[in-house]
Amino acid sequence: MQSKNISVHGSNMHVLTANEESSKSPILFLHGNPSNAFIWRNIAPIVASTDHPIYVSDLIGMGKSDKPAIDYTFAEQYMYVEKLIDTLNLRDVILVLHDWGSGLGFHYFAMHESNVKAIAFMEGIIQDIGTFFDSATIDFFHQLRGENGWKMICEDNIFLQNVLPTWVSRGLTEEEVEGYTSPFKIVESRKPIWKWVSQVPLNGKPELMASVVENYRTKLSKSTIPKLFCYAEPGAFMPEPVKNWIIENIPNLKSVNVGDGIHFIQEDHPEEIGKAIKEFVITL
Template sequence: MANPPESSISSEFPFMLQNIDVLDSKMAYIDTKNTKITTATAIFLHGNPTSSYIWRNIIPHVSPKLRCIAPDLIGMGKSGKPDIAYRFVDHARYLDAFLDAIVPTGKVVFIIQDWGSALGFHWASRHQDRVIGVAFMEFIRPFATWDDAGEKQGQETFKAFRTPDVGRKLLIEDNLFIKAILPGGVVRGLSPEEQAYYQAPYLDEKSREPVYRWPNELPIEGFPADVYEIAEKYHDWLLKSDVPKLLFWATPGVFVRDEQAKWYSENLKNLKTVFLGKGLHYLQEDHPHRIGSEVAEFIDTLDSSFRSS
């Protein structure tokens, strides 16, 4: 079946979010509950400042194949906003507890982007026996230099975000990530309905703490040291692992530009790459149907022993 044209991208959110108690808060999530397939689950993890909403046009391609789970990360989307620092290790702790509750056993396939990629790779490297495939795009790795993390203009912007007083004004007071960085990372732009959905969790300054913290967690030139060490470990796993991999990339891209896509195509084992065409950072908003159909085909190539008959 041919993919729907990307012009048919819908702003509608066709899922009923569920909630589950996680540690001292709650997390909202999509669960398609495909009862025909009981031994594998597709886990979709978003990044900053989005939510499970970013997968709305992708999951329908995948849900006929596997049960699909897509949480809103803690402090984001419609999940709770506990009084925590929202560092990477905090997110990992809540996500670990969430996955322990929702998918305590069985095989998983990750579909991940941005900070969702860091969290997904981190979990996968610690649960290698459960991971049967990883599809990823615009992913976070240990950036040895600022040049590896993006083009010059983007570097200067993120350096400002990481300057304490300046960053808090830009991201907390001015809400710049929601108002400019997010729509600016989508080639087609966002409709008013899409922008409103993404903006809704961050209407007051206190609610924007997670959005502010994420740029400060980016593992660049060894800092922050703990996040950089974690990223080095999961990146080492990614390079050595034989698990099937699917990498999406676009041009000009942000974290994954032409040179990075070429390098990973030559250095990752068991990898298929898919070039999407024009794209920046939020590829799910520009190419959801292509991503969804490619992920569905990718799942068909995985070891059939994980699927129930």
């Protein structure tokens, strides 16, 4: 795949591309927290065999994208993604989403329904985590969002060193760990990770994000565009109760169980996910 920098709001966003000359609908991959385009490395090439244009983006402040002096709120991150789509002139786009990439992609769909042809998603944010996480996990998130959150996430680097590998079923190699940690070598570079954690809807807070999620959740439940839901068991952000709600309430949805997994399921089942997305895209 080709590595490119796209100027967006005065900063460069790093994008991996393939098949750019194809006239087929473009496919945009959006990662979440605390990852980067690296998470799609074994999936995007499989999907690229469809000859659709492929765009695998690093969110602003993450991966190989620039790290401007912004607050890295959801609104700012979305502003960059929305402008990136416009700058690349992506029309009738197919979105492939994970984690906060789903928050951004689902919100883009809610704001630009006519420009989204289909959505594939996995382990995304579609429900308040206070409704399904156990008390220990909820307490952990409260700590991360509290007065010691900056120290835990940015100084102690707990999200990259502990949370990410724990939420992968298999062990990551040293090279794979480096693929995730290399963009965040200094304390200040981890600001986006810290900010993302503070914005996950938890017991209705923050209210703005709870409202955003509820809005796109409602839109998804009424939309008839094709959707692909790849899930693993037991999952993390989309465990069985959330999975069941999705399958029962979102129309024109194909669901695929890719196997055992927690949250970063691209690391456990890249071939299964890639194949599912490829087959989904071919049917569009």
